[in-house]
Amino acid sequence: MAAVEPILGIDLGTTFSTAALVVDGKFHYALDGRGDSCIPSVVYFPRTGPVLVGHDAERMRATDPVNTIVGIKRVIARPLDSPAARVLDAASVFKLKGAGAGEVSVVTSSGEYTASQVASFIVRYLKERAEARMGRPVKKCFMTVPVAAGPEVREAMLRIGRMAGLEVLRILSEPVAGALARGLAGAGASEAPSMVYDFGGGTLDTTVVQRQGARVSVRSAGGDDCLGGNDFDLSFARHVASVLWGQASVDVTKDVLLFDRIQRQCELVKRALSGAKEARFLVPDALGTAGQRRNLDVIVKREHMVTPWKELVDRSMTVAAETIVAANVRPKELASVMLIGGTTFVPMVREAVARTLGVPLDIEADPQTAVARGAALLAVMPQMLLD
Numbered sequence: 001m002a003a004v005e006p007i008l009g010i011d012l013g014t015t016f017s018t019a020a021l022v023v024d025g026k027f028h029y030a031l032d033g034r035g036d037s038c039i040p041s042v043v044y045f046p047r048t049g050p051v052l053v054g055h056d057a058e059r060m061r062a063t064d065p066v067n068t069i070v071g072i073k074r075v076i077a078r079p080l081d082s083p084a085a086r087v088l089d090a091a092s093v094f095k096l097k098g099a100g101a102g103e104v105s106v107v108t109s110s111g112e113y114t115a116s117q118v119a120s121f122i123v124r125y126l127k128e129r130a131e132a133r134m135g136r137p138v139k140k141c142f143m144t145v146p147v148a149a150g151p152e153v154r155e156a157m158l159r160i161g162r163m164a165g166l167e168v169l170r171i172l173s174e175p176v177a178g179a180l181a182r183g184l185a186g187a188g189a190s191e192a193p194s195m196v197y198d199f200g201g202g203t204l205d206t207t208v209v210q211r212q213g214a215r216v217s218v219r220s221a222g223g224d225d226c227l228g229g230n231d232f233d234l235s236f237a238r239h240v241a242s243v244l245w246g247q248a249s250v251d252v253t254k255d256v257l258l259f260d261r262i263q264r265q266c267e268l269v270k271r272a273l274s275g276a277k278e279a280r281f282l283v284p285d286a287l288g289t290a291g292q293r294r295n296l297d298v299i300v301k302r303e304h305m306v307t308p309w310k311e312l313v314d315r316s317m318t319v320a321a322e323t324i325v326a327a328n329v330r331p332k333e334l335a336s337v338m339l340i341g342g343t344t345f346v347p348m349v350r351e352a353v354a355r356t357l358g359v360p361l362d363i364e365a366d367p368q369t370a371v372a373r374g375a376a377l378l379a380v381m382p383q384m385l386l387d
Contacts, residue, residue, distance in 0.1 A: 004023075004380075005139070005140065006021045006023060006130075006134060006136070006138050006140075007021065007138075007140045007141060007142060007169065007376070007379035007380070008020070008021055008030070008126070008127065008130055008138050008140070008141040008142070008166070008376070008379075009021065009022075009141070009142050009144075009177070009372045009373065009374070009375030009376030009377070009378070009379055010123060010126060010141050010142065010143045010144065010372060010375065011144050011174065011177070011369075011371035011372040011375065012041070012073055012119060012122060012123060012143065012144070012157075012160075013041055013073060013200055013201055013202070013368075014041060014071050014073040014074055014200060014201035014202025014203065014228055014229075014230060015040070015041055015070075015071070015200070015201025015202070015228075015229060015230065015342065016038040016039060016040055016041060016201065016342065016368055017038075017039050017040075017041045017122050017123075017126060018030070018037055018038055018039065018126075018368065018369050018371070018372040019126035019127070019129070019130055019141075019372055020037075020369065020372040020373050020375070020376040021130060021134065021138070021376050021379075022376045022377055022379065022380045023134070027373055027376065028130075028133055028134065029133070029369070029372075030126045030127075030129035030130035030133060031129060031133055032054050032055060032129060033055075034055060036055070037369055038368045038369065039053070039054045039055075039122070039125065039126065039129075040054050040055055040057065040058045041070065041071070041072065041073060041122055041201075042054065042057040042058045042061065042068060042069065042070050043057055043068075043069045043072070043118050043121045043122060044056070044057035044060040044061075044064070044067060044068045044069070045067045045069070045108035045109065045110045045111075045113070046067065046109070046110065047109045047110055048110075051121055053121055053122055053125040054125060061260075061264065062261070062264075065093040065094065065257065065260050066093055066094055066095075066108075066109070067094065067108045067109050067110075068093075068094065069094055069106050069108070069113075069118050070092070071088050071091075071092070071201075071202060071230055072106070072115050072118045072119055072122075073119065073202055074087070074088055074202045074203075074225070074226075074230075075088055075096070075103070075104045075115045076103070076115045076116055076119055076153060076156050076157075076160075077102065077103055077115070077116070077150075077152040077153045077155070077156040078102070078103065078104060078115070079098065079102045079103070079104065080096060080097070080098035080104050083226050084225060084226055085104050087226060087231075087234075091230070091234050091263065092260075093256050093257060093260045094106055094107070094108070095107040097112065099112075099114050099115075102152070103115050103116060103156070105117075106118060115156075116156050116159055116160050116163070117163065119160045120160045120163035120164045121164075123160055123161065123163075123164035123166065124163075124164035124165060127141075127164055127165060127166055138166070139165070139166065139167060140166060140167045140168075140169050141161060141166045141167070141168055141169065141379075142168070142169055142170045142171070142172065142375040142376070142378060142379045143157045143160075143161060143168050143170075143171050143375070144171070144172055144173065144174045144177050144371050144372075144374075144375050145157060145171055145172075145173060145174065146173070146174055146203040146205050146223055146225055147173045147174070147175060147205045147206075147207060147221040147222065147223045148203070148205070148222075148223040148224070148225045149173075149225075154171050157171055158171075169379070170378070170379075170382075172375065172378065173205065173207065173218075173221065174198050174200070174203075174205050174371045175196035175197075175198040175205045175206070175207035175209075175221070175340070175371075176196070176207060176209065176216070176218060176374070177370070177371045177372075177373075177374030177375045177378065178196050178198055178338065178340040178341075178364070178370040178371050178374050179194070179196050179207070179209045179216060179338060179374065180216060180374035180377050180378055181340075181364075181370040181371070181373040181374035181377060182338050182340075182362065182364065182370065182374075191210065191211045191212070192210070192333065192334065192335035193208050193209065193210040193219055193327060193329050193333065193334055193335065194208070194209055194210070194334055194335045194336050194337070194338060194362070195207070195208050195209075195320065195323070195324065195334055195336075195337045195338065195357070195359075196208075196209060196337075196338045196340065197316075197320060197337050197338065197339055197340070197341075197344065197353055198340045198341045198371070199228065199229070199316060199339075199340075199341040199342075199343035199344050199349060200228050200229065200341040200342060200343060201228045201229040201230050201341075201342060201343070202225070202228040202229075202230055203223060203224065203225045203226075203227065203228050204223055204224045204227045204228060204315075204316050204319055204343075205221070205222075205223040205341075206221070206222050206223060206319050206320045206323040207220070207221040207222075207323065208220045208221075208323055208324060208326075208327035208329065208334075214383070215383065219327040219328075219329070220323050220324075220326035220327035220328075221323065221326075222319050222320075222322050222323035222326065223319065224315060224316070224319050227312065227315055227316060227319075228343060229267075229270070229341075229342055229343040229346075231312055232270055232309055232312060232343065232346065233263055233266045233267045233270060234263060234266075235308045235309060235311075235312060236263075236266035236269070236270060236305065236308055236309075237259065237262050237263040237266045238253075238308070239305075239307075239308040240252070240262055240266065240281075240296075241253050241259070241262070244287070244296075248287065250287060252286070258283075258286060261283055261286070262283055262286070262296075265281060265282065265283050266281075269281050269300055270305075270346065271345070273300070273302050273305065273346075273347075274345040274346055274347060277301060277302050278299055278300065278301040278302070279299070279300055280297070280298075280299055280300075281296070281297070281298050281299070281300045282295060282296070282297045283295065283296040283297075302347065302348070305348065306348065309346075309348055313348055313349055313352045314352075316349070316352070317352055317353075317356045320353070320356070320357065321356070324357075331357045331358055331359055332358065332359065334357070334359045335359075335360075336359060336360045336361065336362040337353055337357055337359055337360070337361055337362065338362040338364065339353065339361055339362065339363050339364060339367060340364050340367040340370040340371065341367055341368070341371075342367060342368050344363075344364075344367050345367070350363075
């Protein structure tokens with residue numbers, strides 16, 4: 001009997017990307033050289049030599065941030081004057097430039113690359129790591145997109161897949177993939193509607209789904225493609241800058257390299273605060289003048305972040321409420337709220353969802369891989385989704 005051709009389920013994320021396959025009823029991930037399944041969505045373009053992706057690229061951000069591209073998913077199929085491009089441009093050291101077909105490009109020392117081209121390096125890397133894991137070629141995939149993605153984004157995903165050497169068989173929304181990964185179509189799952197609250201690095205997706213027999217249907221969907229964990233990092237960094245200006249009359253935002261370092265430290269501290277009530281915020285040689293540099297070294301507590309993050313959390317709650325209204329259900333009629341995406345690790349986010357919606361939280365043990373798992377599962381069981 002001929003072996004079943006593997007189909008890769010791909011979650012191209014703003015901060016991290018993941019790919020999974022189902023083989024003989026088991027999930028297998030595309031793992032990098034460190035054994036990680038969550039690959040940083042970072043691409044480094046050197047003047048000479050091969051392009052680097054993932055952790056290898058992330059390490060270059062400290063020494064060559066101008067040629068280290070992050071957050072590219074947000075601007076796929078987006079023009080330079082779009083809100084997403086303006087936010088990325090303002091927060092980045094690397095330079096964005098308008099390109100043809102309404103999509104931005106990035107300017108590096110080795111040339112200019114469209115957002116789709118940059119993304120294709122990430123997808124190709126996932127493909128190659130999956131092939132190394134499975135010991136055989138992988139030529140086809142299912143790809144996921146935010147619920148708000150229009151036809152131009154979906155067309156770009158097809159193009160990205162081709163550039164990466166993959167045939168994209170199907171494109172599905174990220175929260176639906178997450179619901180499938182959580183077993184919503186499985187035996188014993190509730191037939192009451194549930195909400196998928198998918199809060200990733202670059203986008204928020206909220207979807208009300210419902211089991212109908214052995215299939216899953218979508219009752220409503222909403223989202224914000226300019227709201228994600230990256231915005232928490234930027235808001236945190238601006239808060240740090242405001243405090244430094246008030247206490248020492250130092251404007252760190254004028255130094256783009258320093259402000260990039262602060263943003264990276266904000267992301268690390270944000271992650272630390274998900275597991276601890278306080279964390280050390282350390283940026284070496286951040287303050288003072290040349291020859292008299294001193295460290296930015298303080299203790300940050302969870303309660304310090306309530307004010308910087310409140311507006312972002314409130315925005316996510318508004319999107320969730322609008323999605324529930326569009327599904328013509330009341331919050332108490334939901335069986336649960338499924339939390340997926342890395343930003344759902346933030347305690348303030350979880351507390352807001354529980355408090356606002358008042359229904360049980362279905363917390364995914366590994367929220368960053370759920371979307372890729374759901375796409376891989378649908379690839380071998382396409383009957384699970386009711387179109």
